Amino acid sequence: MRQSLARDFNDLLERGRDRQLRLAVTGLSRSGKTAFLTSLVHQLRHAGLEARLDLFPAAREGRILGAQRVAQQDLGVPRFPYDEAMLALDDTPPRWPEPTRGISELRLSIRYRPGKRGMFRSETAHLTLDLFDYPGEWLLDLPLLGHDYLSWSLAQPLATDSPLHNERRALFGDWLEAVKGLDPAAEADEASLATIAEHYARGLREAREAGFANLQPGRFLLPGELSGAPVLQFFPLPGLAEHDRASLAALPEQSVYQTLVRRFSHYQQHVVKPFYREHFRRFDRQIVLVDVLGALNAGPERFEDLSHALSTLMKSFDYGKRSLMSRLFAPRIDRLAIAATKADHVTPEQHGNLVALIEALLADPLQDLRYADVPVRAMSLASIRATQAREVEHQGKRTPALRGTTLAGEEVLVFPGEVPARLPDAEFWARQGFDFPAFRPAPRDNGTLPHIRLDSALEWLLGDKLQ
Amino acid sequence: MRQSLARDFNDLLERGRDRQLRLAVTGLSRSGKTAFLTSLVHQLRHAGLEARLDLFPAAREGRILGAQRVAQQDLGVPRFPYDEAMLALDDTPPRWPEPTRGISELRLSIRYRPGKRGMFRSETAHLTLDLFDYPGEWLLDLPLLGHDYLSWSLAQPLATDSPLHNERRALFGDWLEAVKGLDPAAEADEASLATIAEHYARGLREAREAGFANLQPGRFLLPGELSGAPVLQFFPLPGLAEHDRASLAALPEQSVYQTLVRRFSHYQQHVVKPFYREHFRRFDRQIVLVDVLGALNAGPERFEDLSHALSTLMKSFDYGKRSLMSRLFAPRIDRLAIAATKADHVTPEQHGNLVALIEALLADPLQDLRYADVPVRAMSLASIRATQAREVEHQGKRTPALRGTTLAGEEVLVFPGEVPARLPDAEFWARQGFDFPAFRPAPRDNGTLPHIRLDSALEWLLGDKLQ
Numbered sequence: 001m002r003q004s005l006a007r008d009f010n011d012l013l014e015r016g017r018d019r020q021l022r023l024a025v026t027g028l029s030r031s032g033k034t035a036f037l038t039s040l041v042h043q044l045r046h047a048g049l050e051a052r053l054d055l056f057p058a059a060r061e062g063r064i065l066g067a068q069r070v071a072q073q074d075l076g077v078p079r080f081p082y083d084e085a086m087l088a089l090d091d092t093p094p095r096w097p098e099p100t101r102g103i104s105e106l107r108l109s110i111r112y113r114p115g116k117r118g119m120f121r122s123e124t125a126h127l128t129l130d131l132f133d134y135p136g137e138w139l140l141d142l143p144l145l146g147h148d149y150l151s152w153s154l155a156q157p158l159a160t161d162s163p164l165h166n167e168r169r170a171l172f173g174d175w176l177e178a179v180k181g182l183d184p185a186a187e188a189d190e191a192s193l194a195t196i197a198e199h200y201a202r203g204l205r206e207a208r209e210a211g212f213a214n215l216q217p218g219r220f221l222l223p224g225e226l227s228g229a230p231v232l233q234f235f236p237l238p239g240l241a242e243h244d245r246a247s248l249a250a251l252p253e254q255s256v257y258q259t260l261v262r263r264f265s266h267y268q269q270h271v272v273k274p275f276y277r278e279h280f281r282r283f284d285r286q287i288v289l290v291d292v293l294g295a296l297n298a299g300p301e302r303f304e305d306l307s308h309a310l311s312t313l314m315k316s317f318d319y320g321k322r323s324l325m326s327r328l329f330a331p332r333i334d335r336l337a338i339a340a341t342k343a344d345h346v347t348p349e350q351h352g353n354l355v356a357l358i359e360a361l362l363a364d365p366l367q368d369l370r371y372a373d374v375p376v377r378a379m380s381l382a383s384i385r386a387t388q389a390r391e392v393e394h395q396g397k398r399t400p401a402l403r404g405t406t407l408a409g410e411e412v413l414v415f416p417g418e419v420p421a422r423l424p425d426a427e428f429w430a431r432q433g434f435d436f437p438a439f440r441p442a443p444r445d446n447g448t449l450p451h452i453r454l455d456s457a458l459e460w461l462l463g464d465k466l467q
Numbered sequence: 468m469r470q471s472l473a474r475d476f477n478d479l480l481e482r483g484r485d486r487q488l489r490l491a492v493t494g495l496s497r498s499g500k501t502a503f504l505t506s507l508v509h510q511l512r513h514a515g516l517e518a519r520l521d522l523f524p525a526a527r528e529g530r531i532l533g534a535q536r537v538a539q540q541d542l543g544v545p546r547f548p549y550d551e552a553m554l555a556l557d558d559t560p561p562r563w564p565e566p567t568r569g570i571s572e573l574r575l576s577i578r579y580r581p582g583k584r585g586m587f588r589s590e591t592a593h594l595t596l597d598l599f600d601y602p603g604e605w606l607l608d609l610p611l612l613g614h615d616y617l618s619w620s621l622a623q624p625l626a627t628d629s630p631l632h633n634e635r636r637a638l639f640g641d642w643l644e645a646v647k648g649l650d651p652a653a654e655a656d657e658a659s660l661a662t663i664a665e666h667y668a669r670g671l672r673e674a675r676e677a678g679f680a681n682l683q684p685g686r687f688l689l690p691g692e693l694s695g696a697p698v699l700q701f702f703p704l705p706g707l708a709e710h711d712r713a714s715l716a717a718l719p720e721q722s723v724y725q726t727l728v729r730r731f732s733h734y735q736q737h738v739v740k741p742f743y744r745e746h747f748r749r750f751d752r753q754i755v756l757v758d759v760l761g762a763l764n765a766g767p768e769r770f771e772d773l774s775h776a777l778s779t780l781m782k783s784f785d786y787g788k789r790s791l792m793s794r795l796f797a798p799r800i801d802r803l804a805i806a807a808t809k810a811d812h813v814t815p816e817q818h819g820n821l822v823a824l825i826e827a828l829l830a831d832p833l834q835d836l837r838y839a840d841v842p843v844r845a846m847s848l849a850s851i852r853a854t855q856a857r858e859v860e861h862q863g864k865r866t867p868a869l870r871g872t873t874l875a876g877e878e879v880l881v882f883p884g885e886v887p888a889r890l891p892d893a894e895f896w897a898r899q900g901f902d903f904p905a906f907r908p909a910p911r912d913n914g915t916l917p918h919i920r921l922d923s924a925l926e927w928l929l930g931d932k933l934q
Contacts, residue, residue: 077696
């Protein structure tokens with residue numbers, strides 16, 4: 001009888017422990033989302049055996065008994081292509097996986113033994129881990145929900161004459177030319193609006209190619225089934241002013257201005273909101289990946305641009321009571337990580353600087369988040385380590401260096417230089433004491449994927465759920 | 468006073484005449500939807516001037532005063548790319564426009580003078596014409612709504628051993644091999660189901676390439692944003708039987724069978740139904756285009772397959788009280804045209820046979836439609852005429868021939884042969900007295916696009932609205 005009671009209690013405990021966690025990964029394009037998620041799934045699947053996860057106690061203590069992929073809940077969301085990614089990494093020569101487009105999902109069922117604090121050491125429990133991956137560009141659209149078309153138009157840097165955005169403006173030359181003669185009061189001509197909108201979208205695409213990150217509206221870059229639909233055919237109108245509001249509002253329905261107003265509003269309601277409503281507000285935890293090194297490589301205007309984009313992106317995690325996000329969607333993310341990726345592209349003694357730099361880059365949003373009591377941690381990591389750190393004799397002294405294979409297939413030994421520990425100033429840019437080359441992944445030879453501090457990220461994002 | 472009353476009455480009449488018509492164009496892939504819609508818009512835009520539309524009284528009588536593209540209503544539907552299509556046709560050398568993918572839309576505002584029966588000859592009226600273009604493959608999914616997963620699976624020809632489908636079965640070899648060992652009762656393995664489903668989808672794609680038309684589920688061929696989502700990862704299970712229903716229903720949630728059941732049902736609810744609910748049931752009129760000549764060229768198994776596909780497709784227009792369509796969606800299409808396209812690819816004296824053949828091909832569905840009082844007309848046409856008809860001396864007698872330029876750019880004079888006026892039998896296929904080459908469009912040299920009987924189609928689809 002006693003034994004049976006104890007067993008019942010045990011069962012109850014075990015069921016109580018069966019938990020679910022929805023963890024989302026995001027970042028701007030080329031920040032390393034696919035590599036991160038692939039490596040995360042890979043490490044968890046091998047956590048009981050070969051994986052090296054010393055900074056992840058549940059794994060280090062041998063308490064992770066297995067992680068199995070199981071059927072995801074939402075049948076209409078593409079499955080994260082884990083197998084394809086592993087095939088790419090195991091190819092000869094190894095390749096980086098194809099980047100994902102849009103949102104994707106993968107569900108892991110993790111069987112583990114709870115830690116010391118568990119009452120019954122022999123019990124096992126399950127954690128159902130739903131992983132999501134989505135473009136950070138989608139988060140750049142949040143502020144757009146706080147605007148109407150006029151105020152949005154006024155807030156776009158391109159619609160103003162600012163010498164701060166010269167490189168970017170150059171990419172929008174065709175659009176600036178085309179939109180110049182457009183009279184907001186004129187009757188809208190469908191075909192000409194479509195052409196001007198296409199110039200704008202091309203400007204955005206070219207800006208992305210050129211390394212810019214602060215690109216709105218986000219869905220213009222990845223139109224999917226909306227390609228060619230009027231909802232993606234709006235743009236800011238230069239030359240407007242807030243004091244024109246009343247006269248603009250009085251323009252007829254068929255005017256250029258009112259047509260753009262309708263499209264902007266449709267974009268808010270039918271493109272931006274559904275993502276937040278159906279996906280974002282259901283995430284429990286989130287990691288935001290940032291390719292800081294890529295931006296450093298690209299120079300001051302693009303670094304500044306990344307900084308703006310990240311501030312915008314981070315607004316989606318601002319749960320302060322009066323924030324746009326809280327007012328609109330009542331989100332529930334209870335833990336956040338910001339990670340500078342590709343840490344293997346600099347020498348180990350620079351990793352501290354990398355974390356300091358990302359903290360500096362996100363100083364304002366991090367302060368807001370901490371003020372709003374959102375637990376957040378900044379870190380640096382390499383989801384899949386592609387290089388080996390070395391110390392070599394260089395110009396007469398022991399110097400840290402990296403050995404790796406470039407994307408072109410050349411084996412090299414490089415001295416990538418210094419990461420600034422604070423926001424780079426003009427003097428830093430003038431000196432340019434760095435050059436971070438891109439490497440291809442190393443063959444893993446049947447071992448688990450090598451990484452740098454992915455275990456630390458796992459601990460922050462999952463550790464407490466595996467106690 | 469009198470005059471003012473008369474004017475008011477006149478205004479009222481005019482407003483009463485302002486009408487809206489939603490006209491949809493469909494057809495299986497490569498049936499000529501884009502060419503048809505491009506030419507239709509082009510002819511209406513030029514109806515008052517150069518267009519030759521003798522079989523379209525409103526145009527012949529000079530009553531069409533203008534047709535202007537205006538803003539469409541649904542901002543989330545891609546606009547039909549008319550300008551791009553015209554650019555392709557006006558290229559050097561002229562090209563056929565890129566086929567559209569998915570649904571697209573274009574709105575024309577037609578200004579016209581009502582015909583003789585109008586009380587006030589000088590009045591003008593407007594017809595707002597909403598044009599839609601969508602893949603006929605989507606209509607092949609209607610019957611799927613009448614099934615559950617088990618009955619659908621049993622109805623799939625590939626899941627049975629029939630010698631009638633040898634060519635098609637050959638294209639599904641990998642799938643048949645992969646699905647063979649799959650136990651419906653086994654626990655579902657996500658990755659292996661994804662692989663088997665990918666074999667199935669590849670079979671469908673290859674079958675389409677090989678000229679087959681009866682391909683379900685339709686969205687597997689054009690997955691769009693659902694690419695990689697579990698909802699597109701189901702397939703029929705061979706070896707099931709109706710008398711297994713109870714035992715299959717008792718299988719656990721995680722079994723292969725129940726997993727496929729859930730996906731099938733999600734596909735019904737979230738892929739098939741939304742198209743009918745949000746688009747199809749709002750169409751007023753419909754033209755279905757059929758590339759009969761292409762199927763004749765492809766041989767007996769594919770011709771038979773087209774016949775099956777068309778019977779399936781036509782079920783969406785079966786408004787008999789007890790039809791699946793009427794029960795589910797209460798549609799309102801009040802006039803239907805079925806057109807054999809590419810009539811310019813045979814000599815003029817064969818056009819009668821072409822109409823007779825399409826009538827024969829669709830005999831059963833046409834009978835059902837006429838019984839259900841849906842006005843329907845079968846016709847043959849060339850949306851954009853690419854050839855010139857000639858009579859030449861050939862083997863000692865005057866023979867009808869076609870002059871045109873092949874897709875490869877060669878100017879040729881051909882004798883395409885005879886179109887059968889009834890369903891071809893074995894003897895006909897053995898004789899094979901035809902060969903219909905494909906032509907590129909002719910340069911239009913600033914004239915309107917040449918066509919064959921597009922005016923007749925316009926009259927059937929629009930004529931009564933311009934009275």
